[in-house]
Amino acid sequence: MELKDILAISGQPGLYKFVAQSMRGVIVESLLDGKRMNASATSRVSALTEISMFTEGEDIALADVFTNIWNYTEGKQAISHKESPEKIKEEFAKVLPEYDRERVHVSDMKKCFAWYNILVEAGFTEFKLPTAEAEEQTEE
Numbered sequence: 001m002e003l004k005d006i007l008a009i010s011g012q013p014g015l016y017k018f019v020a021q022s023m024r025g026v027i028v029e030s031l032l033d034g035k036r037m038n039a040s041a042t043s044r045v046s047a048l049t050e051i052s053m054f055t056e057g058e059d060i061a062l063a064d065v066f067t068n069i070w071n072y073t074e075g076k077q078a079i080s081h082k083e084s085p086e087k088i089k090e091e092f093a094k095v096l097p098e099y100d101r102e103r104v105h106v107s108d109m110k111k112c113f114a115w116y117n118i119l120v121e122a123g124f125t126e127f128k129l130p131t132a133e134a135e136e137q138t139e140e
Helices: 062-073 085-095 106-121 132-139
Strands: 006-009 016-022 025-030 036-040 045-047
Touching (some): 006 025, 016 036
Antiparallel strands (some): 006 045
């Protein structure tokens, strides 16, 4: 399972693994409970590799934020997304000190930590973005 196959669906909790294309959308499997469902074509579905965080300079890919958290926690679970906003901000600043304090909200930080913890629980150890070369090979 690769990060490019992991999806976030707006209005749905947790993360989902892409299973197959269907006539009405995509079939996904929850990383939380393993249940499959159809995400309709009208749902806002985002691959984690397409999401980035605002920083004071260039935006940083979510995969790189996850790698920072992985290095900070030494591969363990991160802070719970249910902690106080002050504690979440403090921990987020440790893993991404250059985040844009005006545009990155506590809800974004909570989602980031929650998703990271789901991925670690699912056995992820690397959060690599697909390289252009690897994408070309999969298309052939």
